[in-house]
Amino acid sequence: MRTRIFLVVLTAFAVSCAHVAAGAAPAPKPSPRATATPNPTVSALSKLTGRDLDIAALRELLPRFEEDVEIAYAATLNADHPALLQWNQRVIERKSNQIKALLALLRDMNAAPGRRGVSVVTPEVKQMRQLKGGPLERRYLPLMIERFGTNGAVAELAVRKGTSAGLKTLAGEITRTERREIAMMTAWLKEWHGR
Numbered sequence: 001m002r003t004r005i006f007l008v009v010l011t012a013f014a015v016s017c018a019h020v021a022a023g024a025a026p027a028p029k030p031s032p033r034a035t036a037t038p039n040p041t042v043s044a045l046s047k048l049t050g051r052d053l054d055i056a057a058l059r060e061l062l063p064r065f066e067e068d069v070e071i072a073y074a075a076t077l078n079a080d081h082p083a084l085l086q087w088n089q090r091v092i093e094r095k096s097n098q099i100k101a102l103l104a105l106l107r108d109m110n111a112a113p114g115r116r117g118v119s120v121v122t123p124e125v126k127q128m129r130q131l132k133g134g135p136l137e138r139r140y141l142p143l144m145i146e147r148f149g150t151n152g153a154v155a156e157l158a159v160r161k162g163t164s165a166g167l168k169t170l171a172g173e174i175t176r177t178e179r180r181e182i183a184m185m186t187a188w189l190k191e192w193h194g195r
Contacts (some may be wrong), residue, residue, distance in 0.1 A: 062116070065117070077139055128140060137192060159171045
């Protein structure tokens with residue numbers, strides 16, 4: 001992996017030097033998304049196909065959504081901004097409904113859920129319970145941005161490669177919602193905490 005990154009950087013440098021030598025403007029930098037490290041969860045799931053992918057995506061999203069609900073509950077106790085508190089309530093309600101839909105899809109496929117995240121006190125939940133006000137928000141928003149990014153990537157993969165019509169429909173809704181909420185959380189983080 002490091003060799004690949006080195007080669008990309010070396011190639012970009014060589015192209016920039018050639019442009020400068022020719023009197024042209026340097027080549028634009030690649031977007032962060034293009035050079036970002038692949039998500040290991042999505043990489044593992046992308047190797048699957050058909051029903052195996054459908055079930056694996058559902059089994060990945062289910063505990064993640066249950067953990068999202070637990071983290072949101074914990075953060076709701078001590079956040080400063082009313083908009084964040086109201087959004088947490090909507091997230092808890094939406095994700096709770098999506099959890100029911102994920103479980104129903106698994107049932108329809110005669111598949112067990114696998115690992116569960118309901119009522120699990122993860123390190124993130126513990127941390128949200130300990131923090132208050134600004135420090136909580138500065139930790140919570142980036143955490144949820146990362147989590148929603150992975151959720152959206154898994155859902156997007158299910159839309160592209162999945163075979164279950166029900167999963168593809170739900171995954172499409174998840175992808176759109178997670179992206180919209182990532183943009184909103186990013187704006188809040190910048191507005192409220194200058195990040």
